[in-house]
Amino acid sequence: MSKVLVAFGSLTGNTMSVAEWVTETLKDEGHSTEMMDCADVSSPKGLCGPYDLIVLGSPTYGDDPCEVQEDFEPVLDALESTGVQGKRVAVFGCGDSTYTYFCGAVDMIVDRVKECGGNLIAEPLKIDDPHDDHEEEIRDWAKGVAAVA
Numbered sequence: 001m002s003k004v005l006v007a008f009g010s011l012t013g014n015t016m017s018v019a020e021w022v023t024e025t026l027k028d029e030g031h032s033t034e035m036m037d038c039a040d041v042s043s044p045k046g047l048c049g050p051y052d053l054i055v056l057g058s059p060t061y062g063d064d065p066c067e068v069q070e071d072f073e074p075v076l077d078a079l080e081s082t083g084v085q086g087k088r089v090a091v092f093g094c095g096d097s098t099y100t101y102f103c104g105a106v107d108m109i110v111d112r113v114k115e116c117g118g119n120l121i122a123e124p125l126k127i128d129d130p131h132d133d134h135e136e137e138i139r140d141w142a143k144g145v146a147a148v149a
């Protein structure tokens, strides 16, 4: 059993729903899970410390350049100080494929995780609006993450 943190930002609730399905699935697969809305994180320092696996999720806003959701931004900016180095990490996000950079925030997070020495254990999950058409895909992805957690 691994200790898992699912930390996400969400403006209109889509990424929050995905985070809930991911958290629930990881729990059903036998892991100890905690879900955290980045809006409630007062200081990102040491955030990842107590966990074996970190699952990070953000939608994409802006367009050119892409941006992560604003509550997620302080966590991304301070990622090195969260203690992500050497941790197992998986990344997901919601977006809309009619934009130029579909789920650009997911790519930004992946790049930062690599720069900070996190170990990505799964292909990043990019969910196109409407997210609730993709519940099965999301749960399957979370099962894959759970299997290597």
Ligand SMILES: Cc1cc2nc3c(=O)[nH]c(=O)nc-3n(C[C@H](O)[C@H](O)[C@H](O)COP(=O)(O)O)c2cc1C
Binding pocket: 009, 010, 011, 012, 013, 014, 015, 016, 059, 060, 061, 062, 063, 064, 066, 069, 094, 095, 096, 097, 099, 100, 101, 102, 103, 104, 129, 131
């Ligand atoms: C102003 C605005 C800009 C957006 N820019 C992008 C973008 O560049 N790329 C993308 O994939 N989706 C983009 N989206 C779509 C959102 O990421 C998508 O609707 C997502 O599901 C919202 O997630 P949330 O409900 O968790 O906030 C944009 C949406 C808005 C309203």
